[in-house]
Amino acid sequence: MTALFALATSLLWGLADFGGGLLTRRTPALTVVVVSQAIAAAVLGVIVVATGGWSEAGPQLWFAAAAGLVGPVALLCFYKALALGPMGVVSPLGTVGVAVPVGVGLFLGERPGLVQIAGIAVAVLGVVLAGGPQLRGAAVQRQAILLTLVAAFGFGTVFALIAEASSTVTGLFLGLFVQRVVNVVAGGLALYVSVRRGASALPEGGIPVRALPAFAFVGLADVAANGTYVIAAHHGPVTVAAVLASLYPVVTALAARGFLRERLLAVQAAGAGLALVGTVLLAAG
Numbered sequence: 130m131t132a133l134f135a136l137a138t139s140l141l142w143g144l145a146d147f148g149g150g151l152l153t154r155r156t157p158a159l160t161v162v163v164v165s166q167a168i169a170a171a172v173l174g175v176i177v178v179a180t181g182g183w184s185e186a187g188p189q190l191w192f193a194a195a196a197g198l199v200g201p202v203a204l205l206c207f208y209k210a211l212a213l214g215p216m217g218v219v220s221p222l223g224t225v226g227v228a229v230p231v232g233v234g235l236f237l238g239e240r241p242g243l244v245q246i247a248g249i250a251v252a253v254l255g256v257v258l259a260g261g262p263q264l265r266g267a268a269v270q271r272q273a274i275l276l277t278l279v280a281a282f283g284f285g286t287v288f289a290l291i292a293e294a295s296s297t298v299t300g301l302f303l304g305l306f307v308q309r310v311v312n313v314v315a316g317g318l319a320l321y322v323s324v325r326r327g328a329s330a331l332p333e334g335g336i337p338v339r340a341l342p343a344f345a346f347v348g349l350a351d352v353a354a355n356g357t358y359v360i361a362a363h364h365g366p367v368t369v370a371a372v373l374a375s376l377y378p379v380v381t382a383l384a385a386r387g388f389l390r391e392r393l394l395a396v397q398a399a400g401a402g403l404a405l406v407g408t409v410l411l412a413a414g
Contacts, residue, residue: 143380203283252407
């Protein structure tokens with residue numbers, strides 16, 4: 130159960146990142162975040178009302194609110210780091226945030242077996258290689274490294290926080306709704322500040338109606354990924370769930386290969402293979 134839902138998380142996050150990356154080619158990244166998360170919040174609001182999720186309100190929602198606040202900050206740092214580049218270093222380095230939920234799991238007493246430890250090591254190495262690490266070439270600015278590490282540990286913190294936001298299905302819907310509302314508010318404030326400083330919030334001609342389904346897909350896939358991760362973390366070791374969920378860069382790379390015909394480097398193909406081996410070891414353990 131843990132492996133199944135964690136792998137679903139990596140699939141959904143990978144596709145959401147791929148879709149978001151395509152949208153940011155034409156629309157400012159902050160606008161993509163705000164619009165996609167606003168659509169997701171609206172859908173979740175309807176689900177919460179329909180399921181009576183408000184009855185699950187309690188102190189645990191502070192974890193969801195904190196996740197909603199940390200998420201946009203991490204995303205902004207990550208986009209800024211990608212802009213500073215080189216992307217071949219920034220992208221795989223961003224996966225080190227998995228250390229946060231894994232560390233939380235170990236702190237709470239989880240002790241994976243030797244097979245699972247081997248699986249964790251192989252899977253993490255595979256994810257790093259799948260990002261196409263740049264082993265030589267342009268120098269990396271210190272600011273890019275710092276921003277990437279902040280983003281990585283921000284993403285890892287969201288993993289840890291959202292897993293504590295609910296203990297029931299209806300509570301999960303409410304927690305995800307709160308997280309998305311905070312996402313929209315935080316992202317909206319950042320977008321407002323950006324516009325005040327002279328940046329553009331919309332592409333030329335605005336956002337076409339035909340693009341709204343793509344925004345909806347990105348937002349809803351991200352929400353679904355958070356939900357499946359919570360289920361995975363509640364049904365098994367967090368150390369296993371977090372590592373399997375962190376395989377999403379492999380999905381993004383494969384989606385780019387399949388839809389955009391981007392050629393995979395040999396190191397990326399090897400990384401994807403190692404990630405699969407690590408997944409098998411984790412599931413077997």
